Amino acid sequence: MGPHTIRGARFALRLRPIWGGRSPFLVNKVFCHKGCRMLSSVALNLIELGHFAAYLAFFVAIIQALAPLAARVLKTPSLRMISVNAAPLVFLLTTVGIVTIVYSFLTNNFSVLYVANNSNTHLPIFYKVAALWGGHRGSLYLWVWIMTAYTAAVAYHGRSRYPERLAVIMAVQGALISGFFGLVLFLSDPFTRVFPIPPQGQNMNPLLQDPGMVIHPPMLYMGYVGFSIPFAFAMTALLTNWKSELWIGHTRRWSLIAWGFLTMGIVFGAWWSYYVLGWGGYWGWDPVENASFMPWLMGTALIHSISVQERRRMLHTWNIFLIITTFALSLLGTFLVRSGVLASVHTFSAAPGQGIYLLSFMVVVLTVAFAVFLWKGGYQRAEESFISPLSRESMFIWNNVIFTIACACVLLGTLYPLFLQAATGARISVGPPYFDLVMVPIFLVMLVVMAIGPLVSWRKANLAKLRTRLILPVVVAIALGIAVRLIWGAVYWTAPVAIGLVTFVAATIVANVGRAVWARKQQRKESFPRAFANTFLGNRRHYGGMIVHVGILVMAIGLVGSGLFKTSKLVMMAPGDVLHLAHVQVRFDGVHPVRGPDYNAMEGVLTILNNGAHLYPQQRVFFGSPMKVTRPSVNSNLLRDVYVDIGSQHDGKWEIHLFINPLVNFIWLGGGIVLSGLAFSLSDRLGRRRKLAVGSEALPSHS
Amino acid sequence: MKRLLLLGFLWAWLIPALGATIVHESTLHRREIAIAEKLRCTVCQAESLAVSQAGIARDMRKLIRQKLRAGETPAQIKAYFVDRYGDYILLKPPFDPLGAILWVWPFALVAAFGGVAIAVMRRRARAPLPPSAPELDPEDRARVEALTRQE
Numbered sequence: 001m002g003p004h005t006i007r008g009a010r011f012a013l014r015l016r017p018i019w020g021g022r023s024p025f026l027v028n029k030v031f032c033h034k035g036c037r038m039l040s041s042v043a044l045n046l047i048e049l050g051h052f053a054a055y056l057a058f059f060v061a062i063i064q065a066l067a068p069l070a071a072r073v074l075k076t077p078s079l080r081m082i083s084v085n086a087a088p089l090v091f092l093l094t095t096v097g098i099v100t101i102v103y104s105f106l107t108n109n110f111s112v113l114y115v116a117n118n119s120n121t122h123l124p125i126f127y128k129v130a131a132l133w134g135g136h137r138g139s140l141y142l143w144v145w146i147m148t149a150y151t152a153a154v155a156y157h158g159r160s161r162y163p164e165r166l167a168v169i170m171a172v173q174g175a176l177i178s179g180f181f182g183l184v185l186f187l188s189d190p191f192t193r194v195f196p197i198p199p200q201g202q203n204m205n206p207l208l209q210d211p212g213m214v215i216h217p218p219m220l221y222m223g224y225v226g227f228s229i230p231f232a233f234a235m236t237a238l239l240t241n242w243k244s245e246l247w248i249g250h251t252r253r254w255s256l257i258a259w260g261f262l263t264m265g266i267v268f269g270a271w272w273s274y275y276v277l278g279w280g281g282y283w284g285w286d287p288v289e290n291a292s293f294m295p296w297l298m299g300t301a302l303i304h305s306i307s308v309q310e311r312r313r314m315l316h317t318w319n320i321f322l323i324i325t326t327f328a329l330s331l332l333g334t335f336l337v338r339s340g341v342l343a344s345v346h347t348f349s350a351a352p353g354q355g356i357y358l359l360s361f362m363v364v365v366l367t368v369a370f371a372v373f374l375w376k377g378g379y380q381r382a383e384e385s386f387i388s389p390l391s392r393e394s395m396f397i398w399n400n401v402i403f404t405i406a407c408a409c410v411l412l413g414t415l416y417p418l419f420l421q422a423a424t425g426a427r428i429s430v431g432p433p434y435f436d437l438v439m440v441p442i443f444l445v446m447l448v449v450m451a452i453g454p455l456v457s458w459r460k461a462n463l464a465k466l467r468t469r470l471i472l473p474v475v476v477a478i479a480l481g482i483a484v485r486l487i488w489g490a491v492y493w494t495a496p497v498a499i500g501l502v503t504f505v506a507a508t509i510v511a512n513v514g515r516a517v518w519a520r521k522q523q524r525k526e527s528f529p530r531a532f533a534n535t536f537l538g539n540r541r542h543y544g545g546m547i548v549h550v551g552i553l554v555m556a557i558g559l560v561g562s563g564l565f566k567t568s569k570l571v572m573m574a575p576g577d578v579l580h581l582a583h584v585q586v587r588f589d590g591v592h593p594v595r596g597p598d599y600n601a602m603e604g605v606l607t608i609l610n611n612g613a614h615l616y617p618q619q620r621v622f623f624g625s626p627m628k629v630t631r632p633s634v635n636s637n638l639l640r641d642v643y644v645d646i647g648s649q650h651d652g653k654w655e656i657h658l659f660i661n662p663l664v665n666f667i668w669l670g671g672g673i674v675l676s677g678l679a680f681s682l683s684d685r686l687g688r689r690r691k692l693a694v695g696s697e698a699l700p701s702h703s
Numbered sequence: 704m705k706r707l708l709l710l711g712f713l714w715a716w717l718i719p720a721l722g723a724t725i726v727h728e729s730t731l732h733r734r735e736i737a738i739a740e741k742l743r744c745t746v747c748q749a750e751s752l753a754v755s756q757a758g759i760a761r762d763m764r765k766l767i768r769q770k771l772r773a774g775e776t777p778a779q780i781k782a783y784f785v786d787r788y789g790d791y792i793l794l795k796p797p798f799d800p801l802g803a804i805l806w807v808w809p810f811a812l813v814a815a816f817g818g819v820a821i822a823v824m825r826r827r828a829r830a831p832l833p834p835s836a837p838e839l840d841p842e843d844r845a846r847v848e849a850l851t852r853q854e
Contacts, residue, residue: 164842243843245850279754286749314827386827394824401820405812412808426801429743431751431794438809569732630756647756 043103047112050100051191054141057093057148058181060086064174068167080167084155087170090177091152094145101138101190105131110201113194114138120201122598122623127204130214134204136338136354137190139217143334144180146218146225151177154229154254162250165236172232179361187354203598206622206629212272220265220292224330226258227299231327234320235369238376244309244316244383251323252306253682259299260678266292267671278617278630278645280568280659282667285435290414291333294407298326301403308396311458314382315393317373318400324369329407331362336414388460395453402449406442413438436563440494447501447556450549451508454542473507491564498560502553509546536680544681551673558666566661572653578609582660584642585609591646591654598623601631604646604654608635617646638665735768738777742784743792751794 064086071079101114105128110116118135119128133139151173158166184190207213233251236242269292274282283289302322308315335358386393413430420426455469481500488495513535521531536543567582575590589605601618608615615633622629635642641664647655736753742763744755752760752767763784770780784792796802839847 243839243847245847246843278756279750281754284750284754382827386824389824389828397820397824401816405809405816408812409809412805416805420801424801427789427791428796428802429791429794430796430805431743431749433741433795434805437795442809567733568736 043107044109044111047100047104047109047191047193050097051189053093053096053100054181054185054191057090057097058178058185060093061090061148061174061178061181064090065171065178066174068171071167083167083170083174084159086174087148087155088152090174091148094148097191098132098141098145101141102129102132105129108201110199111193111195111197112190113192114190116194116198116201118201118204120203120598120624123204123209124597126214127209130208131204133217133221134208137184137188137192139221140180140184140188140338141190142218143221143225144177144184146221147173147177147180147228150225150229154232158250162246165240165242165247168236168240169232172235173228176228176232176365179365183354183357183361187357200624203622203624206599206620206625206627207276209598209622210272210276212268212275216265216268216272218265219261219268223258223260223262223265223292223299224295224333226254226261227295227323227327227330229254229258230302230323231369234323235372237380238320238372241376241379244313244380248306248309248319252303252310255299255303255306255323256678256682259296259303260675260682262292262296262299263671263674263678266296267668271668274664275634276631278632278657280566280632280643280645280657280661282562282664285413285432287414288337290410291336294410294414295326295329295333297403297407297410298322298329301400301407302326304396304399304403308393312393313384314386315397316380316382317377320373320377320380322400324366324373328362328366328369329411331358331365335359335362390456390461390463390466392453392456392458392461395449395456398449399446399453402442402446406439406446409438409442410435443556444494444497444501447498447505450552451501451505454512454546454549455508469511470508473504473511476507477501477504488565495560495564498556502556502560505549505553509549513543513546540684541681544677544679544684547677547680548674549677551670551675551677553670554666554673555670558663558668558670561663561666562661565663566659568657568659570655570657572650573656574653579656579658581658582640583610584640584660586615586642586644586658588654588656591649594618596620599629602646604633604644604656606633606644606656608642611635613642615642615644617644619646619648636665639663641665731768731771734771734777735764738767738771738780739764741781741794743794745788745792 064083067082067086068080071077101112103109104112104115105119106125108115108119108121114135114137115131118138119131123131127134131138133142151170154173155166155170158169162169230251233247233254237244237247266289269289270282273279273284302319305315305319305322309319335355338354338358388394413435417428417430420428451473452466452470455466477500480503481496484499485496516535517528517531520526520535521528524531526534569579569581571579573579573588575588578585578587585608587607587609589607591602591604594601594603599620599622601620603616603618606615606617607613613635615635617633618631620629620631621627630645630647632643632645634644639662641659641661643659643661645657647657649655739752739760742752744750744752744757744760744763746757746759747755750760752763767780770783775783781793790797790799790801796805798806
């Protein structure tokens with residue numbers, strides 16, 4: 001601020017011809033009349049408005065957190081409304097902050113330290129916006145902004161549905177928001193200015209310059225942050241003795257939304273890892289990947305177990321425990337990624353000093369949450385008893401047991417090396433071979449429960465009926481398992497078992513749907529497609545869930561195929577050489593230089609002789625970065641990916657790394673099916689409301 | 704007909720099997736990768752020797768290849784690296800006093816959670832319901848009733 005920054009801008013202007021580009025704030029009187037110069041300094045310093053708005057948002061969030069408490073202490077219930085009204089205001093103010101940061105990126109305002117560190121004039125506009133979350137400070141700000149957006153959405157959603165508890169929900173959210181705002185504003189302020197103004201910024205991390213990476217962090221954060229809403233509901237339920245029936249349905253929907261975003265975030269992360277990092281894989285059991293996987297596992301347990309509370313009025317305390325744990329793991333994920341305690345390929349933006357703050361914040365949140373849980377948990381209790389160990393609710397309990405075990409295994413494998421090193425100084429590694437060995441059996445058991453669970457009825461299942469329903473799927477599954485064993489040979493025991501189990505689940509789903517459609521067709525004399533559509537539309541929640549299951553199965557096929565049957569070869573090739581691998585022949589045609597918007601690259605050209613397709617892997621050198629970045633090239637069809645990296649050159653030969661990865665597209669396809677199933681399931685409420693509206697219109701005429 | 708359609712659909716799962724053509728040959732490269740996948744790249748953040756593009760990982764892979772050519776077994780090669788770098792280089796921690804908990808843990812979890820789940824289901828099946836839940840506020844009751852009527 002002040003005269004020195006403007007002097008800095010003139011300084012920058014002198015360098016302008018060197019790097020070209022036209023940025024509004026660098027306009028000087030040479031090019032422009034007097035009024036325009038005023039505008040330029042306003043544009044240059046607009047970031048301060050955002051900074052101010054962020055501080056204001058911080059204070060309003062504190063008020064939002066304290067208002068219901070003040071209302072109670074001062075015995076003035078009307079004060080509670082401040083909390084509710086504060087939520088949209090905090091959102092608005094935080095948005096002003098984010099808009100000014102993005103504006104600073106778009107206008108190359110390098111007087112902002114964060115912009116100078118994460119962007120330069122050559123960066124394409126698309127990535128200039130995405131650079132907001134390309135570094136540590138901006139991504140934490142995005143975290144907070146998403147949280148304020150969720151909070152405002154809940155304030156809107158709850159104004160007529162649960163107005164009497166809304167103030168407390170908002171207060172919990174306000175406390176979390178102000179906690180994070182404290183971190184953002186006092187320890188990692190994205191609004192910090194720098195003087196003298198650097199003429200050019202450093203670049204955004206080259207590895208992050210990819211569409212997958214543009215989508216991945218916001219999705220992941222929307223998942224992480226989304227779990228704060230069930231957390232706020234659970235805290236409110238505990239604090240105000242909120243009746244289970246009145247809050248569990250809303251919590252279920254918010255949990256599903258958060259789960260969907262988290263799933264999407266993880267899948268996009270895998271996608272990015274696969275198409276950008278160039279190691280031929282998508283999931284490496286890296287600590288940061290695990291950090292996002294743990295809340296996903298607990299969130300998955302939660303969205304299943306919450307149905308039990310809704311339908312059978314039990315597992316109340318367990319659900320609250322799950323909600324708190326899921327949110328705690330989301331915080332842990334943020335902490336692990338943002339504090340730099342982990343050695344990971346993903347720690348692009350570590351900042352050790354803030355680790356202490358995040359850790360203390362996490363400890364405070366969890367201590368308070370569990371204290372409230374222990375103090376008031378007794379009021380949230382089961383209201384029905386358990387009838388049979390063979391029932392839908394028991395299957396959900398087994399689901400929860402398995403997912404909790406899975407999560408605890410990932411947790412120990414991720415954190416144990418850290419603890420060990422801190423406690424004894426001994427260093428050990430826990431990597432993919434360990435996780436594969438431990439997790440694969442757990443996943444296989446999950447598939448078994450996934451097959452049987454939806455067939456078992458609530459309360460008490462009829463064993464004879466269940467047996468007849470299971471016979472055909474079991475037979476088909478075993479037959480297919482044997483077939484797979486014969487086709488693939490005895491290489492891995494997991495392949496036939498996994499495919500057999502996947503078939504088992506698929507068969508039970510198909511049989512289940514088939515029976516329902518058939519029954520409807522017979523009863524109502526509907527045509528087959530009509531009966532099919534009506535069956536699905538009539539119970540969107542259930543069939544949405546089944547679609548999600550199918551998506552998981554498709555993913556599982558992709559995981560088995562690409563995990564077990566990938567092959568690779570690393571060779572030196574001269575132009576004209578042909579490489580054979582797994583029935584694929586690839587010819588290396590040579591290399592040529594390529595220039596991108598902010599990098600120079602050496603691009604290899606390869607031809608797949610089987611189908612004539614070309615591959616163009618690159619070795620990029622970004623401006624202002626000594627790092628060489630490989631960018632793989634992939635030719636894929638549904639059955640296999642041909643994946644190529646190009647490395648360094650020796651004696652006229654180039655290092656070519658060829659991977660044949662079977663079935664990888666099944667993973668992305670499965671992810672898409674999961675999300676569409678989730679959307680279908682969530683559309684339930686809308687459909688029912690429309691029906692209700694029709695029903696209430698029809699009502700008077702009956703009476 | 705219905706059965707046939709069902710069977711046809713299920714066997715369609717086999718189509719992916721065509722994609723997973725397996726290479727049975729056990730080339731030197733495959734054996735090298737199989738070993739490199741189990742060892743950590745010591746200068747990288749969290750990558751195995753098999754996927755790392757660092758220079759040292761390349762050299763270590765070359766060393767593995769040379770040792771394989773010289774006829775050493777995978778166990779000998781791993782032992783060689785453990786001698787030089789310690790257990791840190793093993794991505795699968797060994798079952799020794801330091802790493803044992805990692806291997807005991809999953810079984811302990813299965814026993815603990817499985818036991819608790821069975822115990823809870825048993826107890827809940829027998830126990831009478833707690834009458835403890837506090838009464839609804841009149842307004843809440845009205846809303847529950849309104850909602851149940853709508854259902």
